Amino acid sequence: MLFGRRRARTFPIFTTLISANILKTIVLYFTLRFAPFQVYFNTYWTLVIADVALQLGVAYELASLVFKPLGAWAPDVRRTFIGIIAVSLVVAAGLTWLASPPARFWQQRIVIRGNFLTSVLMSEFFVALVVLSVTLGLPWRTHVARIAQGFGIFSIFGIFTDAAHNLLGAHYYQMVSHLEIELYLAVVAYWIVTLAIQEPEPRKMPEELRLELRDLQRRVTMMLSSLRAMGSPS
């Protein structure tokens, strides 16, 4: 769907993530079947890191499409956005520190805590994306909104399942993981359907008007700069 409908050009990182997930499943399947557990663990952990990096990349991709649809970040939005990332990291790290999953191996603890950290971080990120865009009155293009919705639901649900992992430990890992897999498949199905539908075509602003508005804004900026240059009263 992503390639067939040419969505991959608009969402290159999202396309990479989806492709990487398919590849990851194949690699992990064969590693689990034919390689020792240690190799499987190392492969799993390496792929999880790549997965987290790609998820953060998708979040950035969606944020770029929402906050700089015309190619440039608004000066104050970028600062707020960096602030949100910093706060999200601190909160996610704090919550993960609280977790103490009952597991036999330290590797299992790392995986369970790592997954929880990712879920919290991504959930915070997507909620912040919604809050910031609504506050600023920035519209969402249909496909961007659908991808973000899918990620948001999956990530928030991930907090519950990863919290369950942390409480129940490695013994119930498989059972809880199946729930996550089922939800992921439902989200993928949602993306397939929504990305197959064409977005409404936006109207093009007349070139003359665009130039006039740009000229007007330039004059307004100059006037406001001269007002600022008058200085503040003592």
Add this chain to the structure above:
Amino acid sequence: MRQILFLITAMVFAMSLIGIATFYILRARKASRTAWTTLLARLRQIDRTSVAAVALDLLEDRDAEHQLQPDTIFQMIHGMEGMEALEQNCDVLIDLAAYVQKWYPEALELAEELRLNAREIKWHIGRLRGASATGHLQEQFPIYAQRAVATYYLMTRSLLVLYEGVQLPEFAELQRAI
């Protein structure tokens, strides 16, 4: 004990995120369904002629003797009450620019400029509130208020150019309102 604390914190955190996201999504849906008339109804009454006169007094080059006196500016703007109306209207002007984005996404550029202008106006009004609290409103009002009014006036001009340019049927009504 730590497990229970973790469970409670994680659940409260997740539920808060769900609550916040739901609240803002519903707010966005409500805003997108807002009818034109509802949007205009949010505009507070401001004497457009006075706003234009005070703004042009600052924006145009005039001799000192032809400039408006501080007391006159205070009366024309209706003091802090007028400034508060101006502050509220700034948000409506941004929404009015966002209204055009439904059909013309490129209008975002202007909406973004208006948002920055509105922040500047709010800053000026914030300074006036501070001056009012310390009893210096009378002397500082003309300076900050006139700058805020000039910025607001330029915002309204930009918005009218946009509406006229894209030939929205709402243009005439907007012209009367702002």
